[in-house]
Amino acid sequence: NAGVTQTPKFQVLKTGQSMTLQCAQDMNHNSMYWYRQDPGMGLRLIYYSASEGTTDKGEVPNGYNVSRLNKREFSLRLESAAPSQTSVYFCASSDFQIPNQPQHFGDGTRLSIL
Amino acid sequence: TQLLEQSPQFLSIQEGENLTVYCNSSSVFSSLQWYRQEPGEGPVLLVTVVTGGEVKKLKRLTFQFGDARKDSSLHITAAQPGDTGLYLCAGTTSYNTDKLIFGTGTRLQVFP
Numbered sequence: 001n002a003g004v005t006q007t008p009k010f011q012v013l014k015t016g017q018s019m020t021l022q023c024a025q026d027m028n029h030n031s032m033y034w035y036r037q038d039p040g041m042g043l044r045l046i047y048y049s050a051s052e053g054t055t056d057k058g059e060v061p062n063g064y065n066v067s068r069l070n071k072r073e074f075s076l077r078l079e080s081a082a083p084s085q086t087s088v089y090f091c092a093s094s095d096f097q098i099p100n101q102p103q104h105f106g107d108g109t110r111l112s113i114l
Numbered sequence: 115t116q117l118l119e120q121s122p123q124f125l126s127i128q129e130g131e132n133l134t135v136y137c138n139s140s141s142v143f144s145s146l147q148w149y150r151q152e153p154g155e156g157p158v159l160l161v162t163v164v165t166g167g168e169v170k171k172l173k174r175l176t177f178q179f180g181d182a183r184k185d186s187s188l189h190i191t192a193a194q195p196g197d198t199g200l201y202l203c204a205g206t207t208s209y210n211t212d213k214l215i216f217g218t219g220t221r222l223q224v225f226p
Contacts, residue, residue, distance in 0.1 A: 004156070031212060040123065042202055042216040043157070050212050058213070090156050096212045100145050100164055103204075103214060105156025 002026050006091050006106035013081045013113050021076040021109050023091030031096045032074035033103065034066060036087040043090065049074055081113045117141050118203055118217035126223045127193055135188045135220045137203035144206045146179055146186045151200040193224045
């Protein structure tokens with residue numbers, strides 16, 4: 001079972017470069033999420049998509065854009081990478097229309113901005 | 115704004131010891147989930163609690179939701195090296211039912 005698949009797993013960028021992180025889920029979930037994880041700060045929500053065709057800002061959206069391409073795919077774009085965006089990025093999906101459902105996470109993308 | 119504070123931040127113990135991890139907030143949560151995350155992987159759900167005062171057991175792990183639904187605890191009895199990992203609490207509020215607010219995390223290391 002694939003679950004949530006993130007690509008790439010690792011990436012090193014130079015300041016000012018752009019890139020897109022890809023995420024796909026095969027569980028037919030309506031909701032998808034992008035988080036960043038930094039030491040001592042748990043997971044912070046960047047953007048989320050409650051359903052296909054909608055996206056909303058989370059706690060730390062500045063410097064990022066997202067696209068919900070279809071029900072399966074939700075991408076995160078860094079237009080001009082900054083060292084402060086060095087982090088581990090996680091994509092998750094869930095069926096939040098059913099109360100108290102868990103979020104299912106990918107294995108993360110480790111991103112370093114030099 | 116971090117609404118969920120976990121303590122301790124780090125915990126290093128010997129195999130066989132007991133431990134408790136706390137998740138506290140000044141806000142009321144509709145439900146609270148606990149996740150465990152191992153190195154190089156994403157978090158995986160352990161349990162969901164939804165009722166104030168609720169206690170759930172998962173083998174050697176006991177989870178409790180506070181009566182006022184503002185706090186939760188995770189107690190591990192006779193810890194094993196396999197319990198090593200990052201433990202995260204996460205909750206939903208009545209005004210944000212489609213988003214999880216994650217706690218700051220507790221990193222547990224159990225030595226043989």
